[in-house]
Amino acid sequence: MKFTLGIAMSPLDQLTELARTAEEWGYSSIALPDSLFYSEKVSAEYPYTPDGSRMWNEDTPWVDPMVAAAAMGAVTSHIRFYTQVLKLGSRNPLLLARQVGSVANMIGNRFGLGVGLGWAPEEFEWCGAPFADRGKRVDEMIDVLRLVLGGGMVEYHGSFFDFDRLQMSPAPSAPVPLYIGGHSPAALRRAARVGDGWTSAMIKFADLRSTITRLDELGAFDKPFEIQAVCIDRFGLDGYRQLADIGVTDAIVVPWLFYGVGFDGPLQAKKDGIRRFADEVINRL
Structure with a gap:
């Protein structure tokens, strides 16, 4: 099983040094989050928290994932980058294809595109895309990107x-x-049909196991297929062994959180967390 570093909500001036450190200590990839803007009011609940609230506020730092991949790719040599996940429905596929192709070329094919529909109607409408029929639109967008x-x-x-x-x-x-991201039945069908893998939001072990079983039933594993997981109730050597046993190929982790350092913590403390997790888990697993 591989380990990917999650960098969501980290200050932007830390990102290149976090990438260097992750590469040095054996992480396979860096997961690049996506948030277009923070709308003061939102007309839908966030689907991945128990109460539907957002885990961030208007001052939380975000960077465009394509810009982040180019910047971090320029200071590294072999670690990979993938969006986790880019909100596809509010974007134009031709403009996005130009960005993806540019990044992939500039960092030596070390880029993967993780996509989801997007959940907030405001992100669609204020970017000029309709919220209605978003699933069918995204299916066409994926066709366009591949083509x-x-x-x-x-x-x-x-x-x-x-x-x-x-x-x-x-x-x-x-x-x-x-x-392909998303936990809905439609998202799982899309992942099995057109994806090279499925990527989770925050998920518990039991739900993750049943999701992998469903993807198997849908034929996802008839071809090489990755399972990228953010599991919120399995940790340590035994926990990651359990994840590997059910088919997780890539565990997405934010190591410094395990050692009491917050998302906005100091850079050196985060680097120490990256090294410590590599020593305690990655190298031993």
Whole structure:
């Protein structure tokens, strides 16, 4: 099982040094969060907390994940980066394909695209995208991204996106992995159908195990398929062994939280947490 460093809600001036440290201590990837803006009022509940509240406020720091991947990729040599997850529904697939292709080329094919629909109607509407039919729109967006990033002259004629022959150069020299987020039945079907993996939000072990079983039933594992998990009730060597046993291939962790350092904690304390977790878990597992 691999370990990915989660950097959500860390100050932006810490990110490049966290990336260097994670690479040095054997983490496989860095998970890049996505938040477009903080709306003062929101007309939907956040789906991944018990009471539907957001875990951040208007002052919480966020960076565009493409910018973060380029900046951290420039100071590292082999650690990978993936969005976890990028809110696809509020974006334009052609503009996004340009960004993804640029990042993948600039950091040597060390980039994966994790996507979800997005949950807040305001993010869709204020970015000019309809909230209605978002699932069908996202399915077409995934088709467009795969098509354009595959290289060559292509065209697409769908219900939501329609363009004649075009080409973006250079295309990535290797396929960009696509990971599908979301816990709904539709998200799991999408992951099994078109994804190279499924990526979780915060989830308990029992729910994670049943989700992996469902993905198996849907045929996800008929091809190479990753399970990236943020499990909130399994920790330590025994806990991560249990995750590996049920099929988790990539555990996403925020090591400094295990040692009493908050999201906005000092850089040196976070680096110490990265090293300590590597010694206590990664190297021993």
